[in-house]
Amino acid sequence: MVKLVFFDLDEHEQDVVRDAFAREGGYEIDLHPDALTSKNAPFARNADGIGVFVTSHVTREILDRLPNLKMVAAVSTGFDNIDVDACRERNIAVCNVPRYGDNTVAEFAFGLILALARKFRPTFERTARGEFSRTGLQGMDIAGKTLGLIGTGHIGSHLARIAHGADMKIVAYDPHPKPDLTRDYGIRYLALDDLLRESDVISLHVPYTKATHHLINAERLQLVKNSAFLINTSRGGVVDTRAVATALNEGRLGGVALDTFEGEEVWIEEEFAGTGEPPAAELKEALESFAILHSDRAILSPHNAFNTREALERILATSIENIRAFFAGNPQNVVAGTYRVPAAPPAGGGRT
């Protein structure tokens, strides 16, 4: 019998997972609404597999308390919430969902571009107060402006399609350029610094790694146009929040929209719940991100770009497939070389 423990699932998601595994024998399922923490880790003490959303932090300490664990189903694309080095050392497969919301996140990012260009935040705040003056609400056309895409993977490619449809010019920076995007949407690949100088809108679509930590920092912000918009729907740590707040306050940046931001785990209720007192560094980051909120030219959203009904259905379906495939001895979507296939199928599974 394979024991699976899922965290972070609302009632509807619990029903989907329960139904998916009810149709076949061989699995024992345990479902929890809260994120995995050191406090509730004992629920997964005997688990062969766990399912976690990005709000669960699968740390080395937690892994030490799950001796039977063979796979972690990351119910997400990003997996920087999981200590993949610790998983690799223990031959625990981390399987993610590489594609579930390419269009979903790109649509949200484009929405943020429009929101900044047309001043949605001050517009809607004003009308909600019952004031209907247009003073100070003049916006900017999107057509003809240059979008700088940093990262042209799945999500960046979809945003290129949408932006092309809106008559934007597109430049991009990615160590792995895609000739198709140049052919279909006229994308010009540039060095990062050149992209920053040319772009009217800069949108980030890179994974969070050592190489992308604070990719947008004080030095690089010196290169951007004073009127430029910065959009981050990737991961908070890709942008140095303090540097962005400073650039915004000094009028060296036209606007900023952050769906993901440093310190978000302190502000976002679903991420903070049950994690206990945040460390001082996280609190500092959280306060710096809060400083940005006091500007009409800034928008923060609670890591919500993925959050549509359709995307959630796709993500759960792939996570369930990842689990079935792993315990049938055919792992799929394994990330960061976390798993080496043993001579025999994984114990506790062996289903063929």
Ligand code: NAI
């Ligand atoms: P992807 O893996 O398809 O594309 C990432 C691209 O970034 C690749 O083309 C890669 O070559 C490029 N890249 C890697 N390092 C780079 C660097 N140093 N500079 C420039 N480009 C670099 O990933 P996908 O699916 O497009 O997702 C991007 C990120 O979006 C994810 O890693 C995740 O963190 C974030 N995301 C955010 C969501 C949200 O709700 N806000 C939802 C889903 C994903």
